Amino acid sequence: MSEVxxxxxxxxxxxxxxxxxxxxxxxxxxxxxxFSMDHKTIGxxxxxxxxxxxxxxxxxxxxxxxxxxxxxxxFPILETFFGKWAKGGQIxxxxxxxxxxxxxxxxxxxxxxxxxxxxxxxxxxxxxxGARDMASPFLNMLSYWFFxxxxxxxxxxxxxxxxxxxxGWTVYPPLSALGQASSGSKMGMDLWIVSMALFVVSSxxxxxxxxxxxxxxxxxxxxxxxxxLTIWALFFTAVLGVLSFPVLLSGLILLLFDRNLGTSFYLxxxxxxGEILPNEGGSAILFQHLFWFLGHPEVYIILxxxxxxxxxxxxxxxxKPIFGYMAMLGSLFAITILAFLVWAHHMFVTGLNPFLGSIxxxxxxxxxxxxxxxxxxxxxxxxxxxxxxxxxxxxxxxFVSLFISGGLTGIFLGNSTIDIHLHDTMFxxxxxxxxxxxxxxxxxxxxxxxxxxxxxGRYLNSTLGYIHFWVTMIGSYLIFWxxxxxxxxxIPRRYLxxxxxxxxxxxxxxxxxxxxxxxxxxxxxxxxxxxxxxxIFKGRKVTTLxxxxxxxxxxxxxxxxxxxxxxxxxxxxxxxxxxxxxxxxEFIPQTEPIGENESKH
Amino acid sequence: xxxxxxxxxLGLGFLITFQIAKASEYVxxxxxxxxxxxxxxxxxxxxxxxxxxxxxIGVYYCNEQxxxxxxxxxxxxxxxxxxxxxxxxIALTGVVFLITQFCLFWFSFKYQESDTRKAxxxxxxxxxxxxWTVIPAIALTVLVGFGLFYWxxxxxxxxxxxxxxxxxxxxxxxxxxxxxxxxxxxxxxxKNVSPEKNNPAGQIWEDQYNYDxxxxxxxxxxxxxxxxxxxxxxxxxxxxxxxxxxxxKMDAVPGTPTTMWFTPKYTxxxxxxxxxxxxFVYELSCDQMCGKGHYSMRGVVVxxxxxxxxxxxxxxxxxxxxxxxxxxxxxxxxxxxxxxxNLPAGAxxxxxxxxx
Numbered sequence: 001m002s003e004v005x006x007x008x009x010x011x012x013x014x015x016x017x018x019x020x021x022x023x024x025x026x027x028x029x030x031x032x033x034x035f036s037m038d039h040k041t042i043g044x045x046x047x048x049x050x051x052x053x054x055x056x057x058x059x060x061x062x063x064x065x066x067x068x069x070x071x072x073x074x075f076p077i078l079e080t081f082f083g084k085w086a087k088g089g090q091i092x093x094x095x096x097x098x099x100x101x102x103x104x105x106x107x108x109x110x111x112x113x114x115x116x117x118x119x120x121x122x123x124x125x126x127x128x129x130g131a132r133d134m135a136s137p138f139l140n141m142l143s144y145w146f147f148x149x150x151x152x153x154x155x156x157x158x159x160x161x162x163x164x165x166x167x168g169w170t171v172y173p174p175l176s177a178l179g180q181a182s183s184g185s186k187m188g189m190d191l192w193i194v195s196m197a198l199f200v201v202s203s204x205x206x207x208x209x210x211x212x213x214x215x216x217x218x219x220x221x222x223x224x225x226x227x228x229l230t231i232w233a234l235f236f237t238a239v240l241g242v243l244s245f246p247v248l249l250s251g252l253i254l255l256l257f258d259r260n261l262g263t264s265f266y267l268x269x270x271x272x273x274g275e276i277l278p279n280e281g282g283s284a285i286l287f288q289h290l291f292w293f294l295g296h297p298e299v300y301i302i303l304x305x306x307x308x309x310x311x312x313x314x315x316x317x318x319x320k321p322i323f324g325y326m327a328m329l330g331s332l333f334a335i336t337i338l339a340f341l342v343w344a345h346h347m348f349v350t351g352l353n354p355f356l357g358s359i360x361x362x363x364x365x366x367x368x369x370x371x372x373x374x375x376x377x378x379x380x381x382x383x384x385x386x387x388x389x390x391x392x393x394x395x396x397x398x399f400v401s402l403f404i405s406g407g408l409t410g411i412f413l414g415n416s417t418i419d420i421h422l423h424d425t426m427f428x429x430x431x432x433x434x435x436x437x438x439x440x441x442x443x444x445x446x447x448x449x450x451x452x453x454x455x456x457g458r459y460l461n462s463t464l465g466y467i468h469f470w471v472t473m474i475g476s477y478l479i480f481w482x483x484x485x486x487x488x489x490x491i492p493r494r495y496l497x498x499x500x501x502x503x504x505x506x507x508x509x510x511x512x513x514x515x516x517x518x519x520x521x522x523x524x525x526x527x528x529x530x531x532x533x534x535x536i537f538k539g540r541k542v543t544t545l546x547x548x549x550x551x552x553x554x555x556x557x558x559x560x561x562x563x564x565x566x567x568x569x570x571x572x573x574x575x576x577x578x579x580x581x582x583x584x585x586e587f588i589p590q591t592e593p594i595g596e597n598e599s600k601h
Numbered sequence: 602x603x604x605x606x607x608x609x610x611l612g613l614g615f616l617i618t619f620q621i622a623k624a625s626e627y628v629x630x631x632x633x634x635x636x637x638x639x640x641x642x643x644x645x646x647x648x649x650x651x652x653x654x655x656x657x658i659g660v661y662y663c664n665e666q667x668x669x670x671x672x673x674x675x676x677x678x679x680x681x682x683x684x685x686x687x688x689x690x691i692a693l694t695g696v697v698f699l700i701t702q703f704c705l706f707w708f709s710f711k712y713q714e715s716d717t718r719k720a721x722x723x724x725x726x727x728x729x730x731x732x733w734t735v736i737p738a739i740a741l742t743v744l745v746g747f748g749l750f751y752w753x754x755x756x757x758x759x760x761x762x763x764x765x766x767x768x769x770x771x772x773x774x775x776x777x778x779x780x781x782x783x784x785x786x787x788x789x790x791x792k793n794v795s796p797e798k799n800n801p802a803g804q805i806w807e808d809q810y811n812y813d814x815x816x817x818x819x820x821x822x823x824x825x826x827x828x829x830x831x832x833x834x835x836x837x838x839x840x841x842x843x844x845x846x847x848x849x850k851m852d853a854v855p856g857t858p859t860t861m862w863f864t865p866k867y868t869x870x871x872x873x874x875x876x877x878x879x880x881f882v883y884e885l886s887c888d889q890m891c892g893k894g895h896y897s898m899r900g901v902v903v904x905x906x907x908x909x910x911x912x913x914x915x916x917x918x919x920x921x922x923x924x925x926x927x928x929x930x931x932x933x934x935x936x937x938x939x940x941x942x943n944l945p946a947g948a949x950x951x952x953x954x955x956x957x
Binding site: 097167168170174175181182183271274276281282283285318320322323325326327349351354357358362365366377378380382383384385389394397400401404405408409412415416417418420423424425463464466467470474477481489490492495496502504523527530531580581582583 | 611622642656660687690709723730751752756796803837845852855882884888891896
C-alpha cells in the first residue's frame, strides 16, 4: 500500500510542476469554459444545463396542472404559443400526454441524474478525495458533451410536427412501438431513443470516470473509510449507473428494431386501428423487465447523491459527527445491492407469476431496513447538536422529512396486496414525487447552497434562500400530501379530465388548489434561478477559506481553486471527515495529524 | 391583457422580494454578521417547530376533508382483504411517521445553535444501531407476512364454480365475451378479427365452443356473490382492467392473456342505496397509459342477481349467429326466436349443438 502511495505522491509533484507551468500561459476562452477538461467547470456545465432543463420540465408540469385544475376553462394564450396543440386555448390530449412524458423524462434523466450526480460527482470527487482532477479529464469532457448532444436531440423532438414521445416516460411498447397507435410514437419516439442512447453513453463515461477516480486517485492517507459520505454515495451511484444503464440501452435498441426493422421482440397479436399486424411471438412484458432493471436502480441513482450530501451537510451544520458512519456506509451498500433485486415490484399487476411477485415483495420491503437506519442516524446526528440553520441545513432537514413521508408510502406500494388497488393511481404519483422527485431536489438545493461558495467564490443571497426553502417545503406537502387521497379513491394516473367518470370526479376543488400551489412553487424556483445567476456575478464575496468550518479537503483549496485544485502539494489526510466537537474543539480538519493525547472514537 | 397584468404583478413581487433580500444582506453586514445570523437562526428554528405543529394539524384537517371522498366499503371479497392490509399498514407506518417527524423537527428546534451549549461528540453506538435495525426488520416481517398471506389468497386459483368472462381492451373501449352454456370460451386468432364480418373478437368459427359465445361491448354484467374469473386480453397496446370499487386491477397485454378473479359482494342497486348516490355505477377504468383516449376509456360493470343476469344474457344472440346468419335457426321462423329467448340461459347452446 505504501508503495502505491509513494508512486502517487510522485505523480502529485509531477502534477504540481505541470501546474506551475500552466500559470505561465493563459487558457483560451474555449478551452477554459466550453471544451473544458477541468472537473470544476464540467460540474458547473452539468449544473447550468440541468437548471435549464429543470425550468423546461417544471414549466411542462405547470401547463398540465392547468389542465388538471381547470379542465373546463380555456386559456387563449396557450393557443398563441402552441397552436394546434392547444386548439381553442384547451390543452389537447395529445399535448397533455406529450407534456407528462417529457416532464418525466426531463426531470428523471436530464435534471436529477445528469444535473444532480453529474454536477456533484464532477465537482466534489476530486476536491474531497484530494485529486488534481478526474482520472480521465478527456472522457469527462466527452461525458458532458454527449449529455449536451442528448439534450439537443431531445429538444429537437419537441418541434417535430407529430409531437415528441408521448407514451409516458416509461415508453412501454406496443404503444411506443406503433406509430398507428399514437402520433407521439412516430418520429418523436425515434428521437427519444436516440437521445436516450446518447444519454446512456454520457452517463457511462461519467460513471466509469467517477469509479476509477475514487478508487485510484485518493490523496495520501485518504483510506476508503476516511472518505466523506458524499463520496461514498456518489461512488455507489456510479456503480448503479454503470451496471444498469446498458440494460436500458439494450431494451431501447430492441425497441428501435421493432419500430423500424420489422422485428417482433415486444410485439405479438396486434390489431391496431383495424390494421392486423403480422408480428407474432413477441412479449410486451419483456420490455418492462429490461426497462425496470434500469428504472428501479435509477431511483437510487437519483436519491443516493442527495443522501450523501445531506449526511455531510447535517453533520457540518449540527457541528457533530455523522452518527454511525459505518452503518451509513453499510446501508448505502445494502441499498445498492437491493436496488438491483426489486425491479419487478413495478410489475405486480402485469400477470407476473404470483410466487415470483412474493419474492419481490420480500426484497422490496427489505429496502426499508437500511432506509430506516439512515433516517434514525440522521435524527441522532441532529440530537444534541448545535445546529446552524443555513439554507443548506434547512433543505437537508426538509430532505429527511420528505424521505420519511415518501419512504413510508413505499411500504404500501411495495406490498403487492395493496399495490393491486393502488398501482398506477395518483397514490403512486404522490409517492414517487415526494420520495424521489422533491426529496432529491431538496438534496440538490442543499448541495448548491452549501458548495456555491466553493464553486463561484461568492455566497447565494440567504434571505432569498430562506424564502425559497419555506415556500418549497410547504408547497410540496400541499401539492403531494392530499394527492394520496385521490389515489386511495382509485383515480388512475394520466387522466387529464375526470368529468366523464362517476367514481373519480369528487376532487375538483382539490385539483384547483394543487394547481395554484404548484404555480407558486414554480415561480419561487425561478426566483432561486435568479438568485443563482445574480450571485455568480454580484453575490457577497467569500473572504475566508473555510466559511462553514468544515473538515473536508475542498475547503483547504484557495477560495477560487485553480485548474489542478491545490497550487502546491496536495494535502495529506490523517483522520476521517467527521471530527466535530471532539475533545472540546469545534472542528478538526482532515489534514490535521492525530494529536498525542487525542481520544479515540 | 389579464395575463400581462398577472405577469407584471409577479415581476413586481419578484423585484420587491429581491430588494428586501439584498437590503437585509447589507443590514446584516452593518449590524455585525454574526449577530444577524444568530437572529435568523432563531427564527428558522421556531419556524421548523411551527411547521411541525401546523403540519400535523394540516394532516388531520386533510383527512377530515377527504376521507369521505375515497371509495368507502370494498365491493368484493378480495377488496375486504386489501383494505384490511391497507389499514394495518396505515396504522404501523402512521406511528413511525409521527415519531420520526416529531423527532426531526423537535431536535432541530431544541438543539438550535446557542452560545451556552457545545455539540455532543457522539459518533456511534452499536447497541442503539442494532436496536433500530432489528425493530424495523420485525415490523416489516409482520407486514410481509400479512401481505403475502392475502396476496396468495387473491392470486390463487379461482373456485371451480366461477363464471368466466373474457375482457379485451382496445383503443379506447372494452369488449366482453361470455362463454355461454358450455362454460368454455371458444378459440380465437387475432388475424380473424374483422368487425365488417361481424367477428370483432377474432373467433374461430370452426371451434364448436364458439357457437354459444356471446359478445358485448362497453358493459359487463356480473352475478352478485358468484365468483368471476376474468380472462384479460388486449388488441393493440397494453391496457389495464381497473375496478376501483372491487379493489382489483390487472394489465391487459396484447399476445399474453392474464387472469384475475373475485366475488362481487353487492349488486349495483345495493351500492346505490349504500352510497346514497342515485348515479352510482361500477366503473371499469383503463389504468395503463394507452394513448390519447386513455382518460376516457370507460366501461360499466353491472352487478345483479342470478335471475336478472340470466334474463340479460338470454336477450343476447351468440356472435356465431350474428356472423353466420344462415346458421341461425331463429331467422327463418319468427316464432321459435321468442321461444328460445324465453328459455333459461344454457338451454340455447344445447339446442344449437344438437342442430349442428
